[in-house]
Amino acid sequence: MSAPNDTPAAWQGGTVWLTGLPSAGKTTIAVGLAERLRSGGHRVQVLDGDEVRAALSAELGFSKEDRDTNVRRIGYVAGLLAEHGVTVLVPVIAPYALSRAAVRDLHAARGVPYIEVHVATPVEICADRDVKSLYARQAAGEISGLTGADDPYEVPVDPELRVHTQHQTVAESVRRVSALLTARGLS
Numbered sequence: 001m002s003a004p005n006d007t008p009a010a011w012q013g014g015t016v017w018l019t020g021l022p023s024a025g026k027t028t029i030a031v032g033l034a035e036r037l038r039s040g041g042h043r044v045q046v047l048d049g050d051e052v053r054a055a056l057s058a059e060l061g062f063s064k065e066d067r068d069t070n071v072r073r074i075g076y077v078a079g080l081l082a083e084h085g086v087t088v089l090v091p092v093i094a095p096y097a098l099s100r101a102a103v104r105d106l107h108a109a110r111g112v113p114y115i116e117v118h119v120a121t122p123v124e125i126c127a128d129r130d131v132k133s134l135y136a137r138q139a140a141g142e143i144s145g146l147t148g149a150d151d152p153y154e155v156p157v158d159p160e161l162r163v164h165t166q167h168q169t170v171a172e173s174v175r176r177v178s179a180l181l182t183a184r185g186l187s
């Protein structure tokens with residue numbers, strides 16, 4: 001891959017993992033941030049949970065073990081891309097601390113920047129937004145094992161950033177993550 005002519009030859013790549021409950025705002029922030037970074041000349045890849053599951057992890061469900069495998073696979077791909085100058089945005093729940101730590105360690109071992117953003121929207125707000133009607137379906141007994149409802153979410157203890165979307169516009173949330181990337185030399 002070569003950089004566009006009017007941009008620096010090699011941006012520093014890195015992975016930004018947006019972890020949080022369903023409907024927290026992970027995808028919305030990733031898409032807004034991707035647009036902003038691309039307009040600044042960065043090469044950006046969004047590894048969206050649903051899309052990557054279909055392509056890489058179609059056989060996996062939502063057990064602890066399957067989520068762990070899913071997160072580690074995505075982390076591996078993100079690390080490869082980031083190593084080659086891509087800014088990788090990962091809006092994936094990643095509910096378990098251990099698998100998040102494994103992804104962080106993998107990046108550290110490769111010397112690739114890694115930023116964890118906790119999209120810390122409270123479950124009541126997420127359930128109210130319910131973008132994909134998952135909370136309603138869980139409440140109606142149609143599905144079970146929904147993160148934040150009847151499945152665990154281990155809150156990140158020490159993320160690089162916590163975003164409280166219930167108090168912000170989408171643009172504000174995107175700006176906060178973007179500011180962190182700038183502070184870390186990634187944009």
Ligand SMILES: Nc1ncnc2c1ncn2[C@@H]1O[C@H](COP(=O)(O)OS(=O)(=O)O)[C@@H](OP(=O)(O)O)[C@H]1O
Pocket residue numbers: 021022023026027049050053062066067068070071091092093094095132134144145146147151
């Ligand atoms: N039981 C259950 N729990 C959580 N999420 C569910 C479930 N069933 C389907 N979905 C949909 O799948 C998306 C989550 O996939 P992820 O790959 O991000 O999850 S994980 O990190 O492997 O836990 C998630 O996407 P987001 O809403 O964008 O987070 C859901 O749309």
Ligand SMILES: Nc1ncnc2c1ncn2[C@@H]1O[C@H](COP(=O)(O)OP(=O)(O)O)[C@@H](O)[C@H]1O
Pocket residue numbers: 020021022023024025026027028029091129131164165166168169170171173
């Ligand atoms: N500050 C904010 N940041 C991100 N999303 C927000 C914010 N405020 C409201 N929202 C809304 O919350 C919803 C989040 O949905 P989505 O991004 O698909 O969540 P997730 O990917 O975490 O499941 C969208 O409808 C979005 O417009």
